[in-house]
Amino acid sequence: LVFQAVFNALIPDHAADAFSPPRSGPWGLWDALLERLLGGLGRWDAEHFLFIAERGYLLEHNCAFLPLFPLGLRLLAALLPCPVPLQPRCRLLLAAALLNALLAVLAAAALLALGRAVLRRPGQAFLAALLFSLSPAGVFMAAAYSESAFAALAFGAMWQLEKGRGWLSGLLFALAAGARANGLVNAGFVLYSWGRRFVLQLQGSAAAPRGLPVLGKQALGLVASAALACASISLPFALFQYYAYVRFCEPGTGPAQSVPEPLLQLARDKGYRVAGVGVDKPPWCSQRFPLVYSYIQDAYWNVGFLRYFELRQIPNFLLALPVTLLCSWAAWTYVSANPRHCLTLGLERSKSEERGKARDGFCGPAAFVYVVHSTALLAFGFFCMHVQVLTRFLGSSSPILYWFSAHLLLEHEPLLWSTGTDNPASGKPPLGESHSSCGKGTSDNPVVRLLLNWRSITPLSKSILGFFLGYWLLGLVLHCNFLPWT
Numbered sequence: 189l190v191f192q193a194v195f196n197a198l199i200p201d202h203a204a205d206a207f208s209p210p211r212s213g214p215w216g217l218w219d220a221l222l223e224r225l226l227g228g229l230g231r232w233d234a235e236h237f238l239f240i241a242e243r244g245y246l247l248e249h250n251c252a253f254l255p256l257f258p259l260g261l262r263l264l265a266a267l268l269p270c271p272v273p274l275q276p277r278c279r280l281l282l283a284a285a286l287l288n289a290l291l292a293v294l295a296a297a298a299l300l301a302l303g304r305a306v307l308r309r310p311g312q313a314f315l316a317a318l319l320f321s322l323s324p325a326g327v328f329m330a331a332a333y334s335e336s337a338f339a340a341l342a343f344g345a346m347w348q349l350e351k352g353r354g355w356l357s358g359l360l361f362a363l364a365a366g367a368r369a370n371g372l373v374n375a376g377f378v379l380y381s382w383g384r385r386f387v388l389q390l391q392g393s394a395a396a397p398r399g400l401p402v403l404g405k406q407a408l409g410l411v412a413s414a415a416l417a418c419a420s421i422s423l424p425f426a427l428f429q430y431y432a433y434v435r436f437c438e439p440g441t442g443p444a445q446s447v448p449e450p451l452l453q454l455a456r457d458k459g460y461r462v463a464g465v466g467v468d469k470p471p472w473c474s475q476r477f478p479l480v481y482s483y484i485q486d487a488y489w490n491v492g493f494l495r496y497f498e499l500r501q502i503p504n505f506l507l508a509l510p511v512t513l514l515c516s517w518a519a520w521t522y523v524s525a526n527p528r529h530c531l532t533l534g535l536e537r538s539k540s541e542e543r544g545k546a547r548d549g550f551c552g553p554a555a556f557v558y559v560v561h562s563t564a565l566l567a568f569g570f571f572c573m574h575v576q577v578l579t580r581f582l583g584s585s586s587p588i589l590y591w592f593s594a595h596l597l598l599e600h601e602p603l604l605w606s607t608g609t610d611n612p613a614s615g616k617p618p619l620g621e622s623h624s625s626c627g628k629g630t631s632d633n634p635v636v637r638l639l640l641n642w643r644s645i646t647p648l649s650k651s652i653l654g655f656f657l658g659y660w661l662l663g664l665v666l667h668c669n670f671l672p673w674t
Contacts, residue, residue: 189285189330191661192228192668204670207235207249210450211277212242218272226281228668234332237261238284242276246447248461248470251432252484254425256366257334260287284332291336292329296320298343299587305350306555307591308548311634312598316590318635323590324511324659325583325674327667335584338367342374342585346558349381358417366424369481370565370585375421379414380557386410387535425481432480435463437473493572504576507674510655511579511589512570518550518592519563525551550595555588562588579659579674593652597634601649603641604634 215223230238233253240250241258265276265283274282296317303313328335345360358378365371386406447462455462461470472483485491496504523530534556547553565585569578582589598604638645638653645653659674667673 189226189229189289191664192327192330193225195665196228196668197224199665199669202670204232204672206232206670207239209235209239210448210454211275212448213275215275216273219275219278222274222278222282226285228664229285229331230277230281231331231667231670232673234284237332237334238277238280241265241280245432245435246451246463247455248436248463248480249484249488251428251436251480252488254334254366254368255428256363256424257337260337261332281332285330288330288332288336291340292321295329295336295339295343298340298347299590302343302347302350302587303591305347306558306587307550307552308554312549312591312594315594315597315634316587318633319590319593319656322635322656322660323583324656325580325663326660327663327673328580328584331667333580334367335580338364338371339584341367342371343587345374346377346587349377350554354378354381354417358420361421362424365421366428368585369425370581372422372425373561373564375418376561377557378417378421382410382414382417384535388537391537429479429481433473433478436461436480437469437478489574491573496573496575501575504574508570508575508578510659511582512566514592514652514655515562515566515582515586515588518588519559519566521592521595522551522555522559526553526556529553529556550591555591558586558588558591562586576672576674593656596652597638597649601638601646603638603645603649 236250236253237258238261239246240253240255241261245251245255261280261283264287265279268279268283268286270279299320300313300317303316304310307313307316323329325335329339330336341360341364345357345364347357348360349357361371361374361378364374389406390403447465452462452465454460455465470480470483472478472480475483528536534553562582565582566578569575569581573581635653638649642650663673665671
């Protein structure tokens, strides 16, 4: 928050062609002060979230932003005690800063708990959570975006699923799907967890075969539960699509409040469709499946398969290169370490698992579904989305970016071997030295220890930390001043 305020004060805002609705009402001294301190958090897509929280879904293209986060902002802004008069947007901006600070902490805590459950290496899980706090998508975790809310809900749901609390994880996954559309993909975690459990039960009972009626009953119960789980997780998204249809496609369901003339003028100038204004229905209303989300991505932002593969987009592909390489490397490393496990989709219990000695860490069998999830998101984002958003897309959706980075640091950085915890899987012994013998500083925080000994760490460690810290800092400098960023 301090850095964005400093950069926002020192660097003039770029005149970007971005959504910028007219401000309502006269601004006082406290509004100007709050805008000066927190204005960097309200750039780019944050304008949409703040506008929706203030006025609702008045403009058609606002429907690309799902309602959970704006509802949270509106509720918190209404509950915040405010001893000084503030305009609605400034109250919402303050609420966004407070809410996302809390949600980012909850997301880091959920990632830590999830890492301990999946990796079974507390040190590796702790390092991954520390890297999340320096996420290359860090500016979006602080700004008025839904990334922190989605990460907290998604990581929390994954952790609850690992603990065997299927219905609680389903609830959290459903809430995540109300924050971001890619939350729908998380239904795959529930399906895989239940399906794998059923297959392993069949393998375990092979020595004592059951009758077909019993197996059929179990299979039908599994299918029914899976269908119900998928429907529940998809429900918030589906309800919002229905809400948008009623608001923009049904006659007489426009906004109850009058639309200010400056906003109507902006809509005319930019070609925005206003709810309840005009007689022509949007073209998506006549589609067999009237999904406003898909229509907006296509019509307003030209999102689609290979549409971003243009020479002029090379800088954006370069911007996405680090996260693309890191997540691709993660998938290759996992497949190389577990070829049979991957070929059998993790549905065959290995001999080490049967002996209760399954490999732990990033290359352990429990991480398989997370690697598949990360790779699927990477492929979809690279070929079908604006590629520069891959960093925040993966940074808020998948733990793999942080787990694999922590794995590489602990595997290849000698400075971290001396801690005596989470020994590298390659078999290299820990140095057995005290922290003070590692170089400068005695911090128990491994990231701080690496930074204090920057000159002596390996090039790989410098590359990983340089990516995290560089994107964290550049995001604050560029995003907060309406300059192009991820």
